[in-house]
Amino acid sequence: MPVYLYYGEDTYSLNQKIDQLVNQNVYPDWKAFNYVRLSGNEKNIAANVFTEVMTLPFGEGSKIVHVDSEYLIGSLSNEDNLDLDNQLSQIPSNSILLITGNNKPDSRRAVVKTILKYAQQEEFPLVPSWDKKGIINLIGKYAAAHQVKLTPDVTHYLVEAIGNNTARAKSEFALLAIYADGKTLELEEVSQLVSNNNTDYSELTIAMLRNHPNLAIMQISKLLDNNEHPLKIVATLTSIFRIWLITKAGLEAKLAENKIAEIAELKNPKRLHYLKDEVKYVAVQKLKNSLTTLVQLETELKTGTHSLTSRIIEICTV
Structure with a gap:
């Protein structure tokens, strides 16, 4: 699918997903030409986006045109909807339009409905800092991903120490996995490695x-x-x-x-x-x-x- 819509307040996970999409589709040797990031400072942002995405990539691989949803969708009115539909339907198969933002676009707007018709969307929500159950699940997910065995008191400590910080969770569990080497970690060990x-x-x-x-x-x-x-x-x-x-x-x-x-x-x-x-x-x-x-x-x-x-x-x- 040539259109991707990523949004959410977990900016670390969102940026990880962006990097993954770019690495999977853009050849490193051609990245300077084929990964185009457009900012809201540009005039006629919507026109520039579609000019770029319709332009074929250089060399091998695909081309990604990346724009913030606030700038692109904010610049479009309902009168633009028909043109938007035509443009999205004609994006070449080796070009990708990537739209990202902190917030979910308002799906009541006609232009957003049109984008959603073509886009593969994914949300990256940030677990609220007060949601202890959600943070416990987050810690459990990273522990499982890094094959780190935790006792209940260690889990409680990490919930308090790391909170909803996904970037820190990834780096801390990478360290814990090396230290644990398959063993179940005890609280005294973890408290020495992870500050709270x-x-x-x-x-x-x-x-x-x-x-x-x-x-x-x-x-x-x-x-x-x-x-x-x-x-x-x-x-x-x-x-x-x-x-x-x-x-x-x-x-x-x-x-x-x-x-x-x-x-x-x-x-x-x-x-x-x-x-x-x-x-x-x-x-x-x-x-x-x-x-x-x-x-x-x-x-x-x-x-x-x-x-x-x-x-x-x-x-x-x-």
Whole structure:
């Protein structure tokens, strides 16, 4: 099939699939000519896409014309649908139109229906970070693929340590497979090989939220010992406190849950159930003050003032 539509938030798996498609169809010696990536900065993007895909490949193998769905589909109107149908039906057998994006195109649109008529589509969804069962399945899938035998406590540790990060899951299990060499891995061994920064972040934010400075200092030390950059720590904390503030303020304003999820930019609104529990006993003012302090901390770090620990303590005491 000469048209492929790939979409989803698991960008690592999506990019792996793109590489696979290119390697299977484009000869390495001719890749510079036969793999064409078009960006949204180009004028008349749709016209350029079909000019390229109708042009025969150089040398051996097939040609792939790769474009982002937002740029191609966004540039098309319903009036273009008839021309689109004709163009898609005439793509040469040795040319491939590859359309990719983070989101599934709106299938209610006529042009999208036409593309779907010709396209082989595949979705690459990212398991939500709160979906423990989904992450357990993800860890199990990578363990099976690399033939790594895990005990239940090791599986639990890896679920917390790796989370829904598919790129990290692949690299960590490649390492674990070499180390295990067919043996069942024990928790002590795995914890030495795979660092667990996710749990450290979780415990840090809860310590800050519940005003436990000693625990917060301990978690900051762990993150720094694991080579987490202070600016990355602050960026992560800022994102979490922003979502907490929006959630708490939205609940107090009696906004609809779908509206709170929209404002907080939650990719999965079901996460709101967990957020409501986390901020249940926290005042809006504490969240506001904490977010203000984190913004000040970011500025201080960027100007050479090493105030990470003192600012974290400050947030724990407001």
